[in-house]
Amino acid sequence: MLSELENNFSVLEKKILNLYKKYKNLSEKYAETSDELQKVKEEYAEEKRRNQILVEENKELKLYSAISGNAEHNRLMKNHINRLVKEIDMCVSELQNSGL
16 A cells, blocks of 8 residues: 555656646746747837838828929829818817917
8 A cells, every 4th residue: 555655746746747847848938928028029119110210201202292393293283282281270179279
C-alpha cells in the first residue's frame, strides 16, 4: 500500500513538473507574442501617420493643380474655396455673437 502511494505521488510529481514546463513555455511564447504585437501596433501607427500625410499631400497637389489652371481639378478648387468661405463666415458670425 505504501509503495502504491509513493508510485502515485511520483506520477503526480511528474505530471506537475510537466505542467510547469508547459506553463513556462506558454509564458515565454506569450511574452514574445506580446512584444511582437506591440511592435506591430507601433508600425501600424507609423503607417497610419504616413498615410495621413500622403492624403494631405495629395489634397494639396490637387489644389495646386486646380489653381494652376488644370480644368480637371477646377471643380475641386471651387469646392475648396466654398468650404473656406463657409468656414470664414462661421468664424465672423461667432465673433459678432461674442461681441468682439
